[in-house]
Amino acid sequence: MSPGLESTSVSVLKGVGPAVRETLAKLSLVTLADLWFHLPLRFEDRTQLTPIRDLIPGQTAQVEGLVEAVERGFRFRPQLKVAISDDSLGTLVLRFIHFHSAQAASFQAGARFRVYGDVRLGKDCLEMIHPSYTRVLADTPLADALTPVYPLTEGLGQKTIQRLIQEALTRLPPESDFELLPVDLRVRHDLPGLRESLLTVHRPGPDDVADLLAQQHPAQRRLAFDELLAHQISLRQIRKLTQQLPATRIIAGKRRKPLLKALPFQLTGAQTRVLSELDRDLACGKPMMRLVQGDVGSGKTVVAAIAAASAADAGVQTALLAPTELLAEQHYRNVDRWLSPLGIRVVHLSGKIKGKARDKALADIAGDADVVVGTHALIQDQVRFRALSLIVIDEQHRFGVHQRLSLREKGLGALVPHQLVMTATPIPRTLAMSLYADLDVSVIDELPPGRTPVATKVISNSRRDEVIERIRAACAEGRQAYWVCPLIEESEQLEAQAAEATFKLLTESLPDLPIGLLHGRMKSKDKRATMDAFQSGALRLLVATTVIEVGVDVPNASLMIIENAERMGLSQLHQLRGRVGRGRIASSCVLMYQPPLGALARERLNVLRETEDGFKIAERDLQLRGPGELLGTRQTGELAFRIANLSQHAEQLPHVSAAADWMLEHAPEAAERLMRRWIGQQARFADA
Numbered sequence: 001m002s003p004g005l006e007s008t009s010v011s012v013l014k015g016v017g018p019a020v021r022e023t024l025a026k027l028s029l030v031t032l033a034d035l036w037f038h039l040p041l042r043f044e045d046r047t048q049l050t051p052i053r054d055l056i057p058g059q060t061a062q063v064e065g066l067v068e069a070v071e072r073g074f075r076f077r078p079q080l081k082v083a084i085s086d087d088s089l090g091t092l093v094l095r096f097i098h099f100h101s102a103q104a105a106s107f108q109a110g111a112r113f114r115v116y117g118d119v120r121l122g123k124d125c126l127e128m129i130h131p132s133y134t135r136v137l138a139d140t141p142l143a144d145a146l147t148p149v150y151p152l153t154e155g156l157g158q159k160t161i162q163r164l165i166q167e168a169l170t171r172l173p174p175e176s177d178f179e180l181l182p183v184d185l186r187v188r189h190d191l192p193g194l195r196e197s198l199l200t201v202h203r204p205g206p207d208d209v210a211d212l213l214a215q216q217h218p219a220q221r222r223l224a225f226d227e228l229l230a231h232q233i234s235l236r237q238i239r240k241l242t243q244q245l246p247a248t249r250i251i252a253g254k255r256r257k258p259l260l261k262a263l264p265f266q267l268t269g270a271q272t273r274v275l276s277e278l279d280r281d282l283a284c285g286k287p288m289m290r291l292v293q294g295d296v297g298s299g300k301t302v303v304a305a306i307a308a309a310s311a312a313d314a315g316v317q318t319a320l321l322a323p324t325e326l327l328a329e330q331h332y333r334n335v336d337r338w339l340s341p342l343g344i345r346v347v348h349l350s351g352k353i354k355g356k357a358r359d360k361a362l363a364d365i366a367g368d369a370d371v372v373v374g375t376h377a378l379i380q381d382q383v384r385f386r387a388l389s390l391i392v393i394d395e396q397h398r399f400g401v402h403q404r405l406s407l408r409e410k411g412l413g414a415l416v417p418h419q420l421v422m423t424a425t426p427i428p429r430t431l432a433m434s435l436y437a438d439l440d441v442s443v444i445d446e447l448p449p450g451r452t453p454v455a456t457k458v459i460s461n462s463r464r465d466e467v468i469e470r471i472r473a474a475c476a477e478g479r480q481a482y483w484v485c486p487l488i489e490e491s492e493q494l495e496a497q498a499a500e501a502t503f504k505l506l507t508e509s510l511p512d513l514p515i516g517l518l519h520g521r522m523k524s525k526d527k528r529a530t531m532d533a534f535q536s537g538a539l540r541l542l543v544a545t546t547v548i549e550v551g552v553d554v555p556n557a558s559l560m561i562i563e564n565a566e567r568m569g570l571s572q573l574h575q576l577r578g579r580v581g582r583g584r585i586a587s588s589c590v591l592m593y594q595p596p597l598g599a600l601a602r603e604r605l606n607v608l609r610e611t612e613d614g615f616k617i618a619e620r621d622l623q624l625r626g627p628g629e630l631l632g633t634r635q636t637g638e639l640a641f642r643i644a645n646l647s648q649h650a651e652q653l654p655h656v657s658a659a660a661d662w663m664l665e666h667a668p669e670a671a672e673r674l675m676r677r678w679i680g681q682q683a684r685f686a687d688a
Ligand code: ADP
Pocket: 265, 266, 267, 268, 271, 294, 295, 296, 297, 298, 299, 300, 301, 302, 424, 448, 449, 553
C-alpha cells in the first residue's frame, strides 16, 4: 500500500496554477486526498422544474422561464430585478442586491434562464434573492442526479470546486490501495467500500437521491464512521502521549482568598465544585486536560480567571483564548477588572493591535505578564511566552479539536501546559465522553441567582411588521434589541450581504432609531466601534449575523429577534437567546420562521419555548433530529465534522470506539493514514 497518490499536490489538476492553489489552500485543500474528502455540505435537487405558478414561499425550487422585464435601480438602491415567466403564466422576480454590470446585461428580454433558489414573498409577487442561474436553450436536459454543494471560500466558485473534485476523483486509487478498514469490521457493521462511498456522495446516481437527501445512504454512514474513527484515534493518541509528560505543579496561593472576597458576587455551588476539580488537576504534576461544560451564563469565565490567579501565584503564565476578537476583548475587560487589583498583570493581544502597542504586548508576554487574553491568533503568531503553563480555551466548538495540539509547543521546555477547555454548548454526557475522548469532563450545572427568564415566541415571517412595531415600543421604553439575520451556510459573504439588506430595510422602517450593523466581514475596528456603541446604549437596535452568538454580554438588551430560526440548530438558538435575560428587565425572544413550517421543525422550535435549560435542549435536539429533516451543517452546537452528524450517527459511537482500540493495536499504520485523511488539514492549518 502506498499513500503516494494521496499526498500528490492539487497542482497536477487542469487549471490549478499558483493562484488557484493558494485559494484552495485557504480551505486546507492541498493534496488530491483533501479534494476527495472535501464532502458536500448538502445536495440540491435540480432534477426537476417547478411551474412558477405552483411555487410556495419557503420552498427551494428550480424553475425555468423567459426574461420579461429587467429593472435596475441606481445610486441609493442599486439593485437588479429580473422578472421571468413560464408557460404556467406565473411570474417570479429574481432580485440581486449585489451584482456586476455584465451580470445585469446578460438578462436580455426573451432570454431563457434556469434558476434555482429559495422562494419568498416579495412586495408584489414571489421572488428569489440571489438565486443561482444559468442561461439555457429550450431543450437543455435536466440534471439526472443530485448536485453536491461544497463549502466555499472567497474567490472559489461552486462550479470550479465541483469541477476540480470531479477531476480529482478520476485519480482515486484502486480499492486495494485505498481501503483501510478490515473486511470483517466492514461486514459486521454493514459498511460499503470507501472508494465506492466517496464516488456516491460526489457523483450520486438517480437511485441515490432519496437516501442521500434523507442522510441515510450507506455511503454517508460509511464516511461518517471513518471520520468519527479518525477523531477517536487521534484523541486517544493525544491523551496517551500527554499523560506521560510532566507539567508545572500549580497550587492555589496567597491571592485565592482576597480574590474570592473582592468578587462582586459569591460563587455558586457548582462553580465552587468545578474549581476544586481544577485545583486537584493543576496540583498533580501531570498536564490537566479538562473540559468544563456549563450553560450560557453559568459563569465559566470567572472560574477560569481564578485558576489563572493560581498560576500567577505559582509564577507562571496563563493564556486565555477566545474564538472572536469581540469576545476576547470582553474577556480581557472582565479578567483585568477581577485580577489586576491583586497585582496580576493582564495583557490583551489581538490581530488588530499593531505597531508599537503590539511590540509592547509581545515584550510583556515574553516578560512579566501573568495572563494573556486574545483570539486563537495567539497560537498561530510567533508569540513567545516567558512561562506559559495554563491554556484556557473558551467556546471550544469554534476551535478545531486538533488545533489544540499545536498549543503544546508554546509550553515551558519539557513541561506541558495545562489545558482547560470551556464550552457553552452543553452536550449529553455520554456524547461528551466519546467526542472529547482526550478530556476529563466537569459540569457547571447551576446558574447564578437573579436571572430573569426569557419569554420565547414562535411567529411567522409574515408578521414582520408586528415585530418591527414591538422593537419600536421596546426601544421607546429605553430597552435595546438584537435582530439576528438568517444563517447562510455556504458563504460568509452572502450572509453579510443579506445582513446589509436587512439593515437597510429596518433603517427605512424605523427611521428614528439608531441602528447598528455587525457581521463577520467587517473590519475589526468597525466591529468594535459598533459593539461599543451598542454597549453604551448609543445604538438601540443591533442588526447582526450569528457572530453575536458567542458570549456577547449587554445586560440592557432585552429583546432578541431571530429570523429564519427554523434553519438553525437548537443549540445555536439557545446560545443566541442567551444574549438576553442578563439584566433585571423582563426579556423576550422572538423566533421568526418562514412558513410553511413542518411538524418536526415546529416541535424543535417549541422545545425552546418550553425550556431554557441548555442540557435539556441538547438532548431533545438529538432525539428530534431524526432522518428526513435536512439541517445545516454549520451548526455550532456540533463539532465541525464534515459528514458525521451526532444525531444520526451517535449510535455508531460505541462501534467506533471498539474499532479505534482494534486499529491502534493491530494496524497502527492504517490508523495513522486514516487520521491524516480526515484531520490532516486541520493539523496543518494549526501549524501554519
Ligand atoms: P458563560 O458561562 O456563559 O461564559 P460568563 O462567564 O460570561 O458566562 O458569566 C455571565 C455573567 O455572570 C457575567 O456577567 C459574570 O460576571 C456573572 N457571574 C458569574 N458568576 C456569577 C455568580 N456566581 N453570581 C453572579 N453573577 C455571576
